[in-house]
Amino acid sequence: MANFNTHFVVAASASAVLSGTLLSMEILEPTQAVMAFALGTFGGLMPDIDSDHSKSIGVGFTVVSLLITTLSVFVKSSTYSIVEMLLMAGVVFGTVRFGLIGVFRKISKHRGMFHSIPVALIWGVSTAIIMHLFFGLNALVSWVYGVMITWGYLVHLILDEIYSVDLGNRRVKKSWGTALKLVKLKTNTDKIQTALVYLALVLLMMKAPDTTMIQEALFSPEAWANFKDVLLPYDGRWFFH
């Protein structure tokens, strides 16, 4: 299993490549590309938040707590006084960062459904919904941010699978196949968890922003033509533009 630093570096590199490509294809503005890079890197740390002793759970819960605290402050900013908001922020942050983390540690199991492709998709769709409905971003940018989270998440899962192959001893470790999976059906609890994950994904997709723009931007013949336009120097002159 790759450690925190490896996951961080690989997720950041993969996110830099993708956000840079999207910027070059003129799908994102420069400031949006920076945000996309940050989200992709964060997505690459998220799968390990189900590990009780990893750094990821600390980082993940701090970021989520700050996000929820800031959102609650935004919602109440026109009615609450500064002192009321400070008190509310303290309570919200404390509850999520130090209260919820305990509950989460109890119910989650490392390499459970948190290490799976459908959960990577759930985080992406949830991000798209939050960006669109909570922050009012357009459907394309909201989806790109969601794609970046899923991208970082999947990079993490792939890296875990790569690390489960021991090249020196020419063997496959026991952890092989536990990261990049679609379902987990060992026990009845696993089956219920898998069903709930897919149900959540379907429900979230019903509330998700319009997908027309992201399909055209990333998964259409036009997108492929745009990618080819920027892949190599179109006039054959390297570095002299």
Added chain:
Amino acid sequence: MYKSLKIIVTLTITSLFVGCVPAGTPKPPVKKEPRLGTPIQRADYSYPPRSYRQTIKNYFSSKLKRAEQASYTFSAPQRAYKRKGLAYGGDIVWKGWLVDVSIAVPSRTGRMQQPKPHMVLFKNNVIVEDILGSKHQLITRLGQ
């Protein structure tokens, strides 16, 4: 020691975030919001924008790359309103006229790209915002 220092730093940053937000400002008078089944208050939306095609072209001429070669397709203006994001309270933030426009611009290699839809929001003949796409869950269209 390190743990408590981390907690203090995090709480301080949160407090700073909170401190940046103005509070206690008097609330503006509550306006009647359009609901399903209630008649549209035409006066709230003013008149449809005049010469909106030229206004839109002028607006995008400084916003788009290679705008001088852009080609535009316009729809007729229609009444619409937009809510703020839920993080900012979700109140109605704009009521006016919305014009759908498709804009095709060449790529940097000169290849003409597929047109992209934009929603252009007008208030009293002035463009207040443009949104990429033809749908947004915070925008409600009311027709012409």
